[in-house]
Amino acid sequence: MATCRGTKLTVREVYKGDLKPGDRVNYSRVGGTVIFDEYWSSLNQQQRDKILHLNNGQRPTAKKYIQKKVLDDVDIEAGKE
Numbered sequence: 294m295a296t297c298r299g300t301k302l303t304v305r306e307v308y309k310g311d312l313k314p315g316d317r318v319n320y321s322r323v324g325g326t327v328i329f330d331e332y333w334s335s336l337n338q339q340q341r342d343k344i345l346h347l348n349n350g351q352r353p354t355a356k357k358y359i360q361k362k363v364l365d366d367v368d369i370e371a372g373k374e
Contacts, residue, residue: 300319300320300321301317301318301319301320302317302318302320303315303316303317304316304317304318322363323363324360324361324362324363325360325361325362326358326359326360327358327359328357328358328359329353329356329357329358329359332359333352
């Protein structure tokens with residue numbers, strides 16, 4: 294999966310450290326959204342076989358995108374306070 298690139302966050306509160314409120318910092322995290330075909334291409338044969346087995350031998354066609362994120366992670370929304 295991809296990481297966020299070029300994402301900037303604005304510091305709102307500082308409890309300790311060198312940052313100041315209003316500072317803009319780069320931010321990245323593991324996970325993201327990819328086109329299903331790219332996701333399918335990234336799987337090894339064993340992973341593909343498992344999905345095919347669970348889907349009656351057919352490649353899934355209902356999803357255009359696949360989203361992966363760390364457990365309990367939240368979606369980032371631009372401009373949201």
